[in-house]
Amino acid sequence: MRTYDQSDPEPGSIRSHPWTVATADSHSRYRDFKESPALVRACLEDFLPWSEWPAVQRFYGIVEWINGPDSILESNDCAFDGPSANSTPQFAKALEATGRLMVLWRSLPLNLIRANSDWLKGVLHRQLNESDSELEYGVVGITVFPVRYITLPPGDQQQLGFQLILSFWAWGDDEEDVMTNLERTVSGIGAALHAVAREAAACGMPLPI
Numbered sequence: 615m616r617t618y619d620q621s622d623p624e625p626g627s628i629r630s631h632p633w634t635v636a637t638a639d640s641h642s643r644y645r646d647f648k649e650s651p652a653l654v655r656a657c658l659e660d661f662l663p664w665s666e667w668p669a670v671q672r673f674y675g676i677v678e679w680i681n682g683p684d685s686i687l688e689s690n691d692c693a694f695d696g697p698s699a700n701s702t703p704q705f706a707k708a709l710e711a712t713g714r715l716m717v718l719w720r721s722l723p724l725n726l727i728r729a730n731s732d733w734l735k736g737v738l739h740r741q742l743n744e745s746d747s748e749l750e751y752g753v754v755g756i757t758v759f760p761v762r763y764i765t766l767p768p769g770d771q772q773q774l775g776f777q778l779i780l781s782f783w784a785w786g787d788d789e790e791d792v793m794t795n796l797e798r799t800v801s802g803i804g805a806a807l808h809a810v811a812r813e814a815a816a817c818g819m820p821l822p823i
Contacts, residue, residue, distance in 0.1 A: 615802045617742045619735075620755030620781055628760045631690055631718065631777065647681035648688060648720075654678050660694035660713070669784075669797035670694075673713075676804040680717065686811055690716035690777060697792040700785060705751060707785035709792045715803065718777040722763050725775035731758050735778060737813055741806035751785040752799030 632644045645653050654677045655665070664670045673692075680687050694713035702710055717734075724730045735756050742754055757779040766773050784799050786792035 615742045615746050615749050615752060615754065615799065617739050617754045617756060620757045620779070622757055622759045623779075624759075628762050628774070629777075630764050631722075631761050632765070644690070647677060651678055651681060654681070658692050658694075660692070664694070664696050664793075667793045667797075669793050669800050672797055672804065673715075673800050676800065676807065677715070679804070680807060684811075685807075686720055686814055687717050687807065688720045690718060692716070697786070697789045702783065702785070705785040707751060707791070708787055709789065710783060710785045711792050711796050712781070712783045714782070715780045716777055717780065717807070718761075722766055722775075725761065725763065725777065726766075726772070728758075728776055731776040731778060734810060737810050738778070738780070738806050741809045742802050745802040745805055746798055749795065749798050749802070751795045752802070753783045754799065754803060755779075755781040755783075757781065 632646070645657055647654050655674050658674070658677070661670050661673065665674075673694075677689055677692065679685060680689050692713065692715050695711060697709040697711045700707050700710040719725050719730060719734070735758055738754075738756055746752075758776050759779060761775055761777045763773050763775055780803060782796075782799050782803065784792055784796035786795055
């Protein structure tokens with residue numbers, strides 16, 4: 615699967631974790647899926663119209679796992695735009711679907727060290743590049759962006775850190791084709807995130823506090 619380093623879509627801005635409501639949609643708000651895993655399949659508004667597709671069910675499973683008791687990561691935000699007219703001329707298909715998943719270390723102080731986010735990005739790139747080499751119409755972009763962790767002790771040095779955005783795209787000739795390629799793309803993301811947990815444990819990185 616192809617990946618690339620994606621630039622921050624909002625350069626110069628610093629997001630907060632946890633956040634309250636989205637500026638683009640006042641109905642969207644942060645939910646702690648670690649505390650309420652049942653909300654995953656009810657509150658990801660962008661995904662609900664497409665929930666019958668295996669790709670979306672697989673995405674739900676990833677969000678449930680990453681926020682579950684066996685993960686050293688957690689998610690922050692998700693988004694999805696279902697199949698629509700292709701706006702990416704590099705891929706000669708009629709339709710595209712795109713989404714994102716924001717991830718961070720569950721032990722929040724780990725996110726204050728840029729090297730920890732860069733390590734996470736590097737492992738994800740490598741694992742995704744090594745997966746599903748025959749997938750032609752699925753791509754993942756990875757962004758490291760600044761975040762203020764407002765639940766940590768106050769002060770820039772104690773609160774200012776980083777998170778990752780995993781942006782993903784899939785293309786196809788029709789809706790079924792797009793969603794089939796999306797399932798392969800999402801499956802690769804899930805496998806890569808599981809690999810992060812294994813590699814972190816193998817190299818002795820701290821487990822969640």
